Amino acid sequence: MDATSATVRVRFFARYAELVGRTEAQVSVPLPATVGDVVRRVRAELPGAGSLPERPLAAVNLKQTKLDAQVEDGDEVAFLPPIAGG
Amino acid sequence: MDATSATVRVRFFARYAELVGRTEAQVSVPLPATVGDVVRRVRAELPGAGSLPERPLAAVNLKQTKLDAQVEDGDEVAFLPPIAGG
Amino acid sequence: MTYLTRQPVSIDQLVADVSSPERGGTCVFLGTVRNGAEERGVEAIEYSAYEEMVEVEFGRLVADAAARWPDARIAVRHRLGTIPAGEASIGIAAAAPHRAQAFDACRFVIEEVKRRIPVWKKELRLDGTEIWVDPSGHPTSKPSHV
């Protein structure tokens, strides 16, 4: 990894974790990068991740964000299925 | 008491019971009679009752009623201070 | 069912009275004796009632709520006697399949209680005075002479 790329920790929950068959992964993306770039990388790279939505609900560092938000090296990017709490 | 008059049980609560110095009384009114007639009789007859309102909230036989409702012999007529429950 | 008690109001009992697996939302309201900045020294409130009428009027009120929210189940208990500041004078539980019904039915019951259940309260203050509370929530100017 060099200064022009970011390595992010990716997390999957609930049905998405079942689809991908794992709860987390690491991916690298060239900088500057958005959450959407991470999503595309994940869907292309990880087995089973092609069945994830193209525009999932996402959080970066424990906060919901839009897909055009920037990511930095070391960020945690989470793919959130439709929220069903309460 | 004859068939042309009604004897009703009158009940006082909370501040009204304090004003009148009792929690119940009996009064007779000539028939036909309304709750308002009972109120007037009570205010005129019972010591301390003159300080009750002329148009109190009233109930007949456990149900709130207007002052022009009819009363019958044997009814229970209650003088209710402004309700403050809950 | 009796709607009046002289014991502390049990939330657990109220919730148990309305709970069932068909009803996914339960709303509880507790009204407690307040002693805040507005009250200045309320130690307790003495609650009294036209008890026979309270029982039948609560029956009518719960029936009215059942007519508006047929899938809801409602339990309510009003405490009488001397209730110290901070303790509950009334507890209401409404359970329904969906939460909006539970909230609305619970709110309806407390609003109707304030309007039609014949209960009265007298504030017992730290300075020894006793004041009847009028429905606007403010004490009457006339001190009690019990």
Next chain:
Amino acid sequence: MTYLTRQPVSIDQLVADVSSPERGGTCVFLGTVRNGAEERGVEAIEYSAYEEMVEVEFGRLVADAAARWPDARIAVRHRLGTIPAGEASIGIAAAAPHRAQAFDACRFVIEEVKRRIPVWKKELRLDGTEIWVDPSGHPTSKPSHV
């Protein structure tokens, strides 16, 4: 404070967390696992969460409520794990000087939970199937393959 638990939700604890003599109205909401006519055989629901995010998001949510109702105090607990039908998955208590604030704050919290707290549920049915619940309240067609 931690907002998550794997134990049954204690209403008494939530109420104790928000009670005070200044706050005369307390509204509690309990969301319970439902098994009614619409559900057809839900034995339990398995709740999972993005736990670290739930904790910070609940903190933000409670702060948002405190900004809107400065005199209210709010407590909330969400249960995770396998919760049998009829038991509570979430409990919220809101106490305030006046009842309207308590009702409104409590309602606000549950509506916001549904919108922004990352929790998911899978129905465990009597027939052995397991179905993820989507936010509209209806199960997805795809059975789980855990």
